[in-house]
Amino acid sequence: MAALLRRSLGVIGKLPSCGCPLPIFQLGRSFTSVTKTVTKITTRRVPTWKVSGQIVRNTTTAPAAPSGSIRSVPINANKYVGAWLVGCSGMVFGAVVLGGVTRLTESGLSMVRWQLFGERPPITQEDWEVEFERYKQYPEFKIKNANITVDEFKWIWYMEYGHRMWGRLIGAAFYIPATVFWAKGWLSPLMKKRTVFLGSLLAFQGLLGWYMVKSGLEDRFHGPSDVPRVSQYRLAAHLGSALLLYSYALWSALDLLLPVQPVEITKQFRRFRGLAHGCKGLVFLTAISGAFVAGLDAGLVYSSFPKMGDDWVPDDIMQLSPTWANFTENPTTVQFDHRILGITTCSAVLYLWLLSRKTKLPPRARLAVNVLGAGVICQVSLGIATLVYYVPTLLAASHQSGSLVLLSIAMWLTHELKRLPK
Ligand code: HEM
Numbered sequence: 001m002a003a004l005l006r007r008s009l010g011v012i013g014k015l016p017s018c019g020c021p022l023p024i025f026q027l028g029r030s031f032t033s034v035t036k037t038v039t040k041i042t043t044r045r046v047p048t049w050k051v052s053g054q055i056v057r058n059t060t061t062a063p064a065a066p067s068g069s070i071r072s073v074p075i076n077a078n079k080y081v082g083a084w085l086v087g088c089s090g091m092v093f094g095a096v097v098l099g100g101v102t103r104l105t106e107s108g109l110s111m112v113r114w115q116l117f118g119e120r121p122p123i124t125q126e127d128w129e130v131e132f133e134r135y136k137q138y139p140e141f142k143i144k145n146a147n148i149t150v151d152e153f154k155w156i157w158y159m160e161y162g163h164r165m166w167g168r169l170i171g172a173a174f175y176i177p178a179t180v181f182w183a184k185g186w187l188s189p190l191m192k193k194r195t196v197f198l199g200s201l202l203a204f205q206g207l208l209g210w211y212m213v214k215s216g217l218e219d220r221f222h223g224p225s226d227v228p229r230v231s232q233y234r235l236a237a238h239l240g241s242a243l244l245l246y247s248y249a250l251w252s253a254l255d256l257l258l259p260v261q262p263v264e265i266t267k268q269f270r271r272f273r274g275l276a277h278g279c280k281g282l283v284f285l286t287a288i289s290g291a292f293v294a295g296l297d298a299g300l301v302y303s304s305f306p307k308m309g310d311d312w313v314p315d316d317i318m319q320l321s322p323t324w325a326n327f328t329e330n331p332t333t334v335q336f337d338h339r340i341l342g343i344t345t346c347s348a349v350l351y352l353w354l355l356s357r358k359t360k361l362p363p364r365a366r367l368a369v370n371v372l373g374a375g376v377i378c379q380v381s382l383g384i385a386t387l388v389y390y391v392p393t394l395l396a397a398s399h400q401s402g403s404l405v406l407l408s409i410a411m412w413l414t415h416e417l418k419r420l421p422k
Pocket residue numbers: 100103104239283286287288289290291293294295297298299305338339341342343345346376379380382383384386387391396397399400402403406
């Protein structure tokens with residue numbers, strides 16, 4: 001134990017061979033805090049960090065400054081940071097759901113200006129009239145909502161306002177604790193890099209949101225048959241980046257909160273793990289293709305399943321030129337692709353589940369694959385119901401949330417298979 005202590009505390013002072021922490025005492029710390037430090041280092045099961053070429057066995061604390069000053073880090077620092085990241089990913093989940101409902105209730109183009117730190121909502125009737133006048137200058141009012149009343153306008157405005165303010169709240173919930181944890185030295189070098197990446201992605205997400213909304217405000221819609229909506233490319237980018245943010249925050253949280261489970265690595269296990277990663281990728285890809293369905297309102301063009309109308313493959317599937325444009329701009333092709341991807345994902349996950357019966361897995365991984373199997377069946381059923389009932393808000397929003405739940409389960413499963421003893 002003395003050897004471990006010496007190695008652990010080597011960065012802050014030398015221990016005498018008896019193991020007494022006297023030199024640390026001399027650095028001016030109280031006995032209690034020294035005892036805490038010792039307990040922390042000797043009782044925790046921790047991975048190794050390599051910092052400035054030095055090996056430090058401590059996962060919760062940033063290693064003490066080489067100058068000799070040490071910072072007190074609670075034993076549960078990892079848990080706090082992990083819980084914070086779970087909270088942030090939960091808030092991103094909420095933002096995705098809120099964004100979906102905003103789109104489905106056709107509220108997203110009601111706020112025609114954007115300010116970085118938000119704006120106060122209109123208060124008086126005059127304020128509302130001014131805001132309404134602004135809205136009247138844009139295509140959605142001119143083409144689709146010319147008969148809307150101020151009261152109806154207030155409702156769609158508040159929907160969009162809620163989504164934007166929720167986004168700003170995520171900003172506060174992320175950046176403030178991130179700064180505090182960083183300053184207190186609770187972040188490992190890896191977590192610092194992750195925090196910077198997540199923080200940048202979060203800022204990018206906000207900018208992308210406005211870039212997306214702008215595409216629905218531009219004067220590019222022609223005639224009453226045209227539907228003012230945001231670009232499907234930007235919608236897919238906005239959803240894709242939200243999924244990335246969500247997944248990365250969750251993955252980082254799992255790294256901090258879930259301990260390693262021992263497992264025997266066999267050829268079968270490797271195969272299972274490879275397929276599990278493949279399934280996760282497929283869920284992600286299917287979700288992005290879903291954003292194209294949503295962005296083009298392609299769920300409305302054929303509302304039968306398994307056939308599309310009377311055909312398995314409809315005639316208008318390749319009607320646009322150039323051919324590639326069909327995959328992102330032809331609603332029929334976009335819906336067709338989403339069905340194929342959804343069914344492929346479902347089949348792959350069910351095959352994975354079958355494979356799990358023959359593979360030796362740690363108990364939590366087995367639980368995760370069972371939940372994933374059930375989840376994919378629910379998600380496909382929700383997708384089919386959304387389609388055949390002509391995209392009602394409740395079903396479509398549940399289908400969208402379902403994709404996040406499915407992605408989370410796939411992340412959990414792959415995380416359970418990730419860190420293996422050598
Ligand atoms: C693993 C399977 C699936 C996943 C992960 C998935 C995911 C998604 C996502 C993320 C959206 C976008 C929602 C939005 O942005 O509002 C979406 C939309 C949609 N999906 Fe799926 N989906 C799957 C399977 C299916 C299947 C099998 C069908 C039907 C056959 C289907 C039908 C639809 C429809 C109709 C929409 C458009 C809803 C709207 O306009 O809001 N999905 N899907």
